[in-house]
Amino acid sequence: MTIMDTSRQDLKYDFRQIEAKWQRLWQEEKPDKVSADPQRPKYYVLEMFPYPSGRIHIGHVRNYSIGDVIARYKRMRGFNVLHPMGWDAFGLPAENAALKHGVHPAEWTYSNIAYMRGQLKAMGLSYDWDREIATCRPEYYRWEQRVFLQLLEKGLVYRKKTTVNWCESCATVLAREQVINGCCWRCDSQVVPKNMHGWFLKITDYAEELLADLDKLGGWPEKVVTMQRNWIGKSQGLACDFPLEGRDGKITIFTTRPDTIFGVTFMSLAPEHPLIDSLIAGTEQEAAVRGFIEQTLLEKQRMALDQEPEKHGIFTGAYCLNPFTGERVPIYVANFVLMEYGTGAVMAVPAHDQRDFEFARKYGLPVRPVVQPEERLDGGSMEAAWEGDGVLADSGTFSGLPAAEAKQAIIAEAEQQGFGKAHTTWRLRDWGISRQRYWGAPIPVIHCESCGAVPVPAEQLPVVLPGTEPPYGSSAPLHQQEDFYTTTCPKCGQPAKRETDTMDTFMESSWYFARYISPRSETGLIDHEAGTYWLSVDQYIGGVEHAILHLLYSRFFTKLLRDLGYLSIDEPFSNLLTQGMVIKDGAKMSKSKGNVVDPNDLIQQYGADTVRLFALFAAPPERDLEWNPQGVEGCFRFLNRVFRLIQGNLACFEEHEDRIDLDQLAPADRQLHRKTHQTIRRVTDSIETNFHFNTAISGVMELVNQVSAVAGEDAAEPAAPAVLREALETVLLLLFPMMPHFCEELWQGTGHSQPLRTQSWPEFDPSAAEEDELTIIVQVNGKLRSRLQVPVETGEEEIKTLALADERVSSFTAGRTVQKIIVVKGKLVNIVIR
């Protein structure tokens, strides 16, 4: 036993030896390996899995420390805890590394995984390592391919030609988040729109449910829920046809303000609107309109995304007719109308829409108010659009109706007349999952000249990405890999070509939480029974940067997998904790800023327990954490203090007198015993209510401070051994989830035969925690003037008397009239004087 053998003088907290010892043991014994057990309550805690970029960074340290405390705490509370880890292993950086260093992406990825796994183990994280997954393995993505085919069959996957963000110099499609101010995030060259075929997932079919089920996510931060709600962006209104004047055809518009339809004075089309061609063909405006469109599109491309260009447009020369009034409406092309939203055509109501208003004023178009607030609007003199509520005016039979009522009435009328209907528009787009990249999961489709896009038969799955087994082949995109590319059609047997796009890596991360349930299953994506037991994830933890993409896709996938019969849950993550960033010198850590702290160095210098403690102590988890090297030092000091404190009081562990009799305790012992139980209560509350480990830790620090005052050789009155022992054991029990190696070592060193991890979380004894004296605050006119120490049972009248008799109080009350005295039981007295 390392501790007992050393003489007190030389005692040192040797974290290297201690951490290595316990990690070795955990590696051998696998104490955190779990299986489904319906007899026990389960708890599934999950941290967002990392991309194997090469090394763990400090944000990972924080994320996994938080998750590990929760996992260990829940185990001590008797839960059967699933706590897995894996690798989000497909992605662009591997290809970049391949280009730069000539290593195959697979080799690069697997060696990174091996290194980072070692780093995680050096942190002492309590994962069930037997469940580790890597998404780049065919054993993983074969199920994704299977799901893809099932969705294809259900019509939830489709292929279409669309405009994508294309980087010429990298020769690839970029995801929207990889386009920064119109430029490529890697090479900074201009991103251009390009029309290409791609595969899409019909997330819009689930828009309604994705929106409605946000209400079930009570355990999510409000912020994330709101962001998702905005992202989905439901708006309800009227889709309505405006027939063209003097020719066949119509313009369909969408509006959320059908109540303003009598105020339409012109029509605006997006520059990309397909109708424009036929409207202007052969007219004298043709050249001018074409020139305008060309310039607008160019401008749109060049414009930095964070500024709005001035509104401008051009008259096409054509008119359409307002279906309600038959009035002629001039048709404009306008630079602010988006083809991607609604129908690409907007009925313009300058009196009630600020953009239309600005446009109308600029081009001298009429402004006609039709929704009148109390103070009557005048189209000629208005200075801004009125977007508020009001009563309809100049609106035919609808005049006089309040706007809200008018909306419904006008929609009903349009439906009855057959030129419009109630319509809902979504901001959410279908999810384009095709990537022209090598390092991703192949899309299991074969293109045949006569049969078209043919699904790969299920029994031929997985479609394995070529060249991922050593010796590694080329990392070139799949269409350059002849033997992969060329195949035969499963339907007609003719020569055919495989799909060469791979899937967006967000696909893999959308369902990994489910694969952890039965990661080695070769018969299905998930073992149904185990899934029923373990899912959903009780606590998910990760960065807020995934608030939309990953978390929305995972919710979507959960519903897809449910509808395919794999899962029986509606939502994947019952509770979500979005941890803040780790910052240094006021800025996010980044290589370019040169303020990066390498966890490796820290663990070398202080040990994992200290680093974990600091990551938990410096800020509550949801807030940004300012990295402070001196703060780390302070945590290290704390560990050393506790170490010495326990070493100096080993004697109290030798006696095994367990009973603590409240009535027999000396006042100092009673006080320590009380503090011990108050600390248990406080730490438990901090963890249970909001995972505020920072306050939990400071609670334990207070207890340690108090023990220090009454323990050891220097103490004036040595504490009773049983009380001291209880206090010290409590310190170890409460700190264990945060600093497991340290606490296990001391637990063993103080003569316990069973490991600390098998112990239950301590229960607090309310009667032990109870105070028998109270400090009553005495205020005069609301200001603190004195304090009274009274027994708990002191009555109100007595407290009043004592307060008035208090010397410091009477110096304020002397010569004044006491107006009233307010007594708050157990807390304070406030004497109000004039």
Added chain:
RNA sequence: GCGAGAGUGGCGGAACUGGCAGACGCACUGGACUUAGGAUCCAGCGCCUUGCGCGUGGGGGUUCAACUCCCCCCUCUCGCACCA
């Protein structure tokens, strides 16, 4: 512009349901031990004009009592951004 969150000592952060503002830690100051101290221990530590003093971004309000509730304003962070 819209939406969300935040603003407390030199710093990170505490404060239950309206009831002691500044727990805990860092930094700093003084002392002890010491050849030495960047170890350890002890003490101090919001501000000032030192008093019926001031103080939780600013201004008002409700209240016996406000970091906490209400109104107005300022600043910062994040997200979305011409969404019809």
